Amino acid sequence: MEYKILRNGVKMPMLGLGAWNIRGEEGERSIICALETGYRLIDTAQMYENERIVGNAVRKSRAAREDIFITTKIFKNAQSFEKAKIAVEKSLFELQTDYIDLCLIHEPCEHAAEMYKALEDECKKGRIKAIGVSNFSKEEYLRLINRCEIAPMVNQMESHVYNTRLDLKSALEKLGCAMQSWAPFTQGKKNIFNENALVRAGKNHGKTAAQTALKYLVQNGIAVIPKSVHPGRIKENFDIFDFELSDFEMRQISLLDNHISLFGW
Secondary structure, eight states: OOOOTTTTEEEEEEOOOOOOOHHHHHHHHHHHHHHHHTTTTTEOGGGGGGGHHHHHHHSSSSSOOGGGGEEEOOOTOOSSHHHHHHHHHHHHHHHEEEEEEEEEEEETTHHHHHHHHHHHHHHTTTTTEEEEEOOOHHHHHHHTTTTTTSSSEEEEEBEEEEEBOEEEEEEHHTTTOEEEEEEETTSSSSSSGGGGHHHHHHHHHOOOOOHHHHHHHHHHHEEEEEOOOHOOOOOOHHHSSSSSOOHHHHHHTTTOOOOOHHHOO
């Protein structure tokens, strides 16, 4: 596993399991499978309504809690400092833990700055180890840091080979903020697993197009949280740290980038 060292020294795994739309016993088994495979980051959110499933899986797994990096997000229904504090308390309860490794504001909503102050307060108390945002453009990020004491350490964004957002990643890094990709496989909006540039590069290393798509992001310094409930794919997605894409392969894959969002953020 490779890690991104956040501005406050917290080590965030470069690859984790995304828990969007993971439900029920199958979802719980998939998280346990990921942890047994070697994943050490699980990404969830209050909006996903599955924090309890994540907490159950972490508790039942053989991995020690201190070795697992849990990310969650609070969203616009917690639209004040007080409500955001209550939201954090709810996440701690549902996740069955006494601290959260990374907590994000899920979207740049009207009251994001007030909500973020609650995360700052919990960070100072040690109940949240690192704080950040999700889906914030460069302009939205800059507006927020002018109103906060602890600048966001992570910005979780749509990022994939068709819209990698390397300019945003570079701008964030200059401000001490790491970028993390959600939907690295585009959530089915593109036929990414049959993309010629990814298939060709993958064959050169005995890897699949999916592994190549993830490696392209990681090699560009972008952390990834691919989602799957299938044990084979969970294990396949994890197996990306034993090869490097060549400069030529990186350039060929970069040609897929049309800088257009597939999700409208």
